[in-house]
């Protein structure tokens with residue numbers, strides 16, 4: 759199956775150092791909704807793996823997080839596409855969970871859900887932890903320059919990382935090549 763896994767904040771929607779704490783703060787990056795819709799209409803399964811430590815920090819609750827993901831699904835569906843499995847890590851950095859990136863727990867959960875091998879599967883992120891999570895399970899790390907991507911790039915990234923301007927550029931690459 760054609761599986762693409764996306765980080766959320768900084769890839770699908772704008773990110774903020776103050777966290778994305780409400781539905782109003784959840785603003786799609788230009789072209790990202792269309793990209794997901796076009797990819798799914800082209801036969802790609804688009805899953806999401808996102809750290810959401812804001813839950814553990816008490817900045818927002820699960821109902822708010824679910825509302826953001828319902829909005830994502832609604833916007834993509836309005837363009838004729840669909841979003842696959844969305845997996846999130848609600849834990850804080852000190853809880854030692856298995857799912858918080860750079861640990862690959864969310865990626866392996868997605869692989870188990872779809873019964874696929876992650877080798878070479880593209881995982882698109884804007885942070886170094888995203889790239890490290892990909893490498894931990896032999897997936898292909900993909901960096902976008904949106905969100906924290908430019909800052910991540912400036913600090914150095916794993917050598918076999920592929921770099922794209924944004925999710926729209928990734929969709930063009932995958933659909934037309």
Ligand SMILES: O=P(O)(O)OC[C@@H](O)[C@H]1O[C@@H](OP(=O)(O)O)[C@@H](O)[C@@H](O)[C@@H]1O
Nearest residue numbers: 765766767774775777778808809810811
């Ligand atoms: O990019 P994804 O994984 O979708 O989500 C990242 C968010 O959970 C937040 O992750 C935080 O990192 P800490 O969790 O505080 O280390 C900060 O980077 C925030 O700016 C960011 O909004």
Ligand SMILES: [Mg+2]
Nearest residue numbers: 765767768884
């Ligand atoms: Mg991110």
Ligand SMILES: [Zn+2]
Nearest residue numbers: 847849855857
């Ligand atoms: Zn976790």
